[in-house]
Amino acid sequence: xxxxxxxxxxxxAKTLHTLEFRGSGGEYFRIWIVNLALTxxxxxxxxxxxxxxTFRYFRGNTYLAGHPFDYHASPVRILIGRxxxxxxxxxxxxxxxxxxxxxxxxxxxxVIVTPWLVVSSLRFNARNTSYRNVRFNFxxxxxxxxxxxxxxxxxxxxxxxxxWPLAHRARDxxxxxxxxFGGKRFQTQFSAGDIYGVYLTAIGILIGSYGAILAIVLVxxxxxxxxxxxxxxxxxxxxxxxxxSPLGVGIGIVGIVFFVAFYLLVLFIGTAVQxxxxxxxxxxxxxxxxxxxxxxxxxxxxVMPMAWITFTxxxxxxxxxxxxxxxxxxxxxxxxxxxxGIHAASNLDDFTxxxxxxxxxxxxxxxxxxxxxxxx
Amino acid sequence: VIVAGTFFPAGSSRxxxxxxxxxGKTLRISDETGAVLVExxxxxxxxxxxxxxxxxxxxxxxxxRFETEDNDGIDALFQSGGRYPRGAVLHWLESSYKWVVASVxxxxxxxxxxxxxxxxxxxxxxxxxxPHRIAVTISEQSLQTLDRLALHRSQxxxxxxxxxxxxxxxxxxxxxxxxxxxxxxxxxxxxxxxxAFSLPDGTVIMTDQLxxxxxxxxELEGVFxxxxxxxxxxxxxxxxYEGSLLPVAIALITGDASQFGQVATVLxxxxxxxxxxxGFEQQADDDSAVMMRRIGGDPxxxxxxxxxxxxxxxxxxxxxxxxxxxxxxxxxRISRLRQEGKSQLPRSR
Numbered sequence: 001x002x003x004x005x006x007x008x009x010x011x012x013a014k015t016l017h018t019l020e021f022r023g024s025g026g027e028y029f030r031i032w033i034v035n036l037a038l039t040x041x042x043x044x045x046x047x048x049x050x051x052x053x054t055f056r057y058f059r060g061n062t063y064l065a066g067h068p069f070d071y072h073a074s075p076v077r078i079l080i081g082r083x084x085x086x087x088x089x090x091x092x093x094x095x096x097x098x099x100x101x102x103x104x105x106x107x108x109x110x111v112i113v114t115p116w117l118v119v120s121s122l123r124f125n126a127r128n129t130s131y132r133n134v135r136f137n138f139x140x141x142x143x144x145x146x147x148x149x150x151x152x153x154x155x156x157x158x159x160x161x162x163x164w165p166l167a168h169r170a171r172d173x174x175x176x177x178x179x180x181f182g183g184k185r186f187q188t189q190f191s192a193g194d195i196y197g198v199y200l201t202a203i204g205i206l207i208g209s210y211g212a213i214l215a216i217v218l219v220x221x222x223x224x225x226x227x228x229x230x231x232x233x234x235x236x237x238x239x240x241x242x243x244x245s246p247l248g249v250g251i252g253i254v255g256i257v258f259f260v261a262f263y264l265l266v267l268f269i270g271t272a273v274q275x276x277x278x279x280x281x282x283x284x285x286x287x288x289x290x291x292x293x294x295x296x297x298x299x300x301x302x303v304m305p306m307a308w309i310t311f312t313x314x315x316x317x318x319x320x321x322x323x324x325x326x327x328x329x330x331x332x333x334x335x336x337x338x339x340x341g342i343h344a345a346s347n348l349d350d351f352t353x354x355x356x357x358x359x360x361x362x363x364x365x366x367x368x369x370x371x372x373x374x375x376x
Numbered sequence: 377v378i379v380a381g382t383f384f385p386a387g388s389s390r391x392x393x394x395x396x397x398x399x400g401k402t403l404r405i406s407d408e409t410g411a412v413l414v415e416x417x418x419x420x421x422x423x424x425x426x427x428x429x430x431x432x433x434x435x436x437x438x439x440x441r442f443e444t445e446d447n448d449g450i451d452a453l454f455q456s457g458g459r460y461p462r463g464a465v466l467h468w469l470e471s472s473y474k475w476v477v478a479s480v481x482x483x484x485x486x487x488x489x490x491x492x493x494x495x496x497x498x499x500x501x502x503x504x505x506x507p508h509r510i511a512v513t514i515s516e517q518s519l520q521t522l523d524r525l526a527l528h529r530s531q532x533x534x535x536x537x538x539x540x541x542x543x544x545x546x547x548x549x550x551x552x553x554x555x556x557x558x559x560x561x562x563x564x565x566x567x568x569x570x571x572a573f574s575l576p577d578g579t580v581i582m583t584d585q586l587x588x589x590x591x592x593x594x595e596l597e598g599v600f601x602x603x604x605x606x607x608x609x610x611x612x613x614x615x616x617y618e619g620s621l622l623p624v625a626i627a628l629i630t631g632d633a634s635q636f637g638q639v640a641t642v643l644x645x646x647x648x649x650x651x652x653x654x655g656f657e658q659q660a661d662d663d664s665a666v667m668m669r670r671i672g673g674d675p676x677x678x679x680x681x682x683x684x685x686x687x688x689x690x691x692x693x694x695x696x697x698x699x700x701x702x703x704x705x706x707x708x709r710i711s712r713l714r715q716e717g718k719s720q721l722p723r724s725r
Contacts (some may be wrong), residue, residue: 022429030468036483043628044629047628061428068443092623133441134387349391
C-alpha cells in the first residue's frame with residue numbers, strides 16, 4: 001500500500017497522492033441487489049441504468065487527493081449498444097451449434113471488427129470518466145488497435161509465443177500512451193527485458209510449484225502403498241472387505257479431503273501465476289508512466305494479496321451462490337486502488353478540459369459482452 | 377438551505393471551497409467569503425442522482441460544477457426550489473432493508489422460475505418451430521463427426537440386422553411420425569461401447585455392443601421407443617436451445633458474457649444442463665413405456681437391459697452420482713420402468 005506525503009525523490013517539490021477506495025460491501029450489496037431485481041423485472045432494460053449506477057458507485061468512491069472520480073455515461077446509449085450486443089450474442093449462440101463453418105464465420109467477423117471495438121470501448125470509458133471536473137480521453141486509432149491487438153499477437157503465434165511478452169507490451173503501450181487527461185498525455189515506457197522477466201519468472205514459478213506438488217504426491221503414494229501393503233498383509237485384510245468397514249469409510253473420507261485440498265492447491269497456484277503476470281505487468285506499465293506536466297504514476301500491487309483476494313473471492317461467491325459478489329468487488333477494488341498513486345509536480349489545480357464530443361456505446365457494450373480483454 | 381461543497385470553474389480542475397444556496401428560484405454558488413461565484417435558475421441545473429454516499433454532482437449550464445457530500449442538504453435544497461430530487465425512489469429502495477430483502481427474494485424467485493419453466497418453455501417453442509431442413513443439416517453434421525471420431529462400420533451379420541429392422545419397424549409404427557419417420561443405422565461403437573442414440577431428423581443409431589447385450593426382443597424395442605421419444609419430443613434441439621439461451625439470459629441480466637470462462641459459472645451451467653437432460657431421459661422412458669403398451673409389449677423389458685448395461689460399464693456398482701450425470705441413476709430408471717409395467721391398465725385401442 002502506498003502512503004501519502006512528500007516524496008523522497010530528488011525532485012523535492014513532488015507530493016505523493018495515493019488512491020483510496022471508500023465504498024463499502026454492505027452499501028454496494030444493497031445497490032447491486034436492487035439493480036438486479038429491477039433488471040429482472042424490466043427484462044434486462046434497466047440493466048443499462050444499473051451499469052451506470054454501478055460505475056458511478058465505483059468511480060465515485062475512488063478518491064485521489066481528497067476528490068473522487070466520476071462517471072457520466074448515458075444509460076440510453078448503453079441500452080442501444082447493449083441491444084446490439086445481445087443480438088450478436090444470441091445470433092452467435094443460436095447459430096454456432098449448427099455448423100463449425102458458421103462458428104468460423106463469426107470468428108472472422110469478430111477479428112475484423114476487433115480494432116474498432118477496442119478503440120470505441122476505450123474511448124467511451126475514458127470520455128465518460130472525469131476527475132475534478134476534467135474529463136479523460138482516449139486518442140488511439142483503429143490502425144493502432146489493429147497493430148496492437150491483431151498483428152502483434154499474430155507475430156507471437158508465428159514465433160511460437162516467444163515474442164508474446166512484446167505483444168503484451170505493445171497492447172499496454174497502446175492503452176496507456178493514448179490516454180489523456182485534460183489534453184495532457186499519459187506516457188509509459190519500459191524495456192523488453194522487464195516484461196520478459198515477468199513471463200520467465202511466471203514460467204519458473206509454475207514449473208517449480210507443480211514439480212514440487214508432483215514429487216510430494218508420488219512420495220506419499222509410495223509411502224501409503226508400502227505401509228498399506230504391510231499393514232494389510234500383517235492383519236490379513238482383504239482390500240475388498242474394506243469397502244463397507246468403518247476403516248474403509250475413514251480412509252475414503254481422508255482421501256476425499258486430500259483430493260479437495262490438492263485440487264484447491266493446484267487451482268490456487270494457477271490463480272497465483274496468472275495474478276503474478278497481471279500484477280507485475282500492470283506495475284510496469286503504470287509505475288513507468290508519466291502524465292505530461294511532470295507527474296509520475298505509481299503502482300505497487302503485490303502478487304500474494306491479489307492472488308489471495310481473487311482466489312478466496314471466487315470460493316466465497318461459489319459458496320454463497322453469488323450473494324458474496326458485491327463484497328468481492330469492493331474488497332478487490334479497495335486493495336487494487338490502494339496500490340496506485342501519483343507523484344504530483346503541482347497541486348493538480350491546473351488541468352483544463354478539452355472539448356470532447358460524446359459518442360455512442362455500441363462498441364463498448366459489444367466489447368464488454370464478449371470480454372475482449374481490453375485492459376492492462 | 378445552505379449546502380457546503382466544492383466548486384470547479386468551467387472546464388477547470390481548480391477546487392474552490394464553496395456553498396450552494398437558493399435565492400427564490402435561483403441557485404447561487406458563493407465562495408467562503410460570501411462572494412458570488414455563479415448563479416443560475418434552478419431549472420437549468422442538473423444534479424446527479426443520489427447513490428449511496430457518493431458525492432453529488434451539480435452540473436451548471438456554463439460547464440462549471442458544484443460537488444457535495446451533503447446528500448440530504450442538496451435534496452432539501454432542490455425540493456424547496458420545487459424540483460423533485462432525481463433518483464430518490466432508487467435511493468429509498470436501496471436504503472430500505474425491507475426492499476433489499478424483497479429484491480433478494482424476487483431475484484431468487486425469478487431466476488428459479490426462469491430456469492425451471494421459462495428456459496425450457498422457450499427452448500420447446502423454438503424447437504417446435506425449427507424447420508425440418510435445419511434438423512436434417514444438424515443431424516448430418518453430427519453423424520459425420522461421430523463417424524470420424526468414435527464410430528466404425530457395423531460388424532453385425534445381415535440376418536441379425538434384418539431381425540433388428542423388423543423390431544424397429546414394429547415400435548416406430550407407434551411413434552408420432554409413423555413408420556417412415558425414422559430410420560435405423562448400425563455402427564460399431566468402438567470406445568463408446570454399448571449404446572443407442574437418436575438424431576433430430578429421426579435417425580436412430582444402435583451400436584453392435586448394445587445388440588450383444590440384448591436377450592429379449594422387447595428389450596430392444598423399449599430402447600428404440602426411448603430413442604424415438606427423443607426424436608418426437610425434439611429433445612436434442614431443446615437441449616441445444618437451452619444451452620445457448622442460458623448464456624444469453626445471463627448476459628442480458630448481468631451485461632457481461634465474459635464470466636463464462638470461470639469455474640463459478642461453468643460448474644452451475646454444467647449441473648443445469650445435466651438437470652435438463654435427466655428430465656428428458658425420464659420423459660423418454662415414460663414415452664417408451666406407453667409405446668410398448670400400444671404395441672402389446674412389456675414396458676418394463678428395457679429395465680433388464682439397463683441392468684445388464686450398468687454391470688457391463690460400471691462393474692455392478694452404481695455409476696455416477698445422480699446430480700452430475702446426464703441420465704438419471706439407473707436404479708431409479710429401472711424401478712420407474714418396472715412400476716410402469718405393473719400399472720399396466722387396459723387401454724382402449
